[in-house]
Amino acid sequence: MADLGTDAMEREKAFLFASKSGRLLYHIDEALRRIRNKTYGKCVECGEPISAERLNAVPHARMCIKCKEAEELKKAK
Ligand SMILES: [Zn+2]
Numbered sequence: 001m002a003d004l005g006t007d008a009m010e011r012e013k014a015f016l017f018a019s020k021s022g023r024l025l026y027h028i029d030e031a032l033r034r035i036r037n038k039t040y041g042k043c044v045e046c047g048e049p050i051s052a053e054r055l056n057a058v059p060h061a062r063m064c065i066k067c068k069e070a071e072e073l074k075k076a077k
Helices: 002-036 052-057 065-076
Strands: none
Touching: none
16 A cells, blocks of 8 residues: 555656656746747837846746736736
8 A cells, every 4th residue: 555655646746757758848948939020039018128147047938027017916816
């Protein structure tokens, strides 16, 4: 029985890992598409350039920090 529990946990962890890296791949793919469209580094919300500092930290960022914060606030509600 103890084995069963561990197995389930391992599967859960594997699943979480796979979905996380899947999302990251999706974001990277999106970023590459925006580089091709020459819209990379521009906020998809307000069209303002995303700061180099932010792009260094999050290379696949789609929004400037202001819009991202606003989105996070909306999500939290
Ligand atoms: Zn913005």
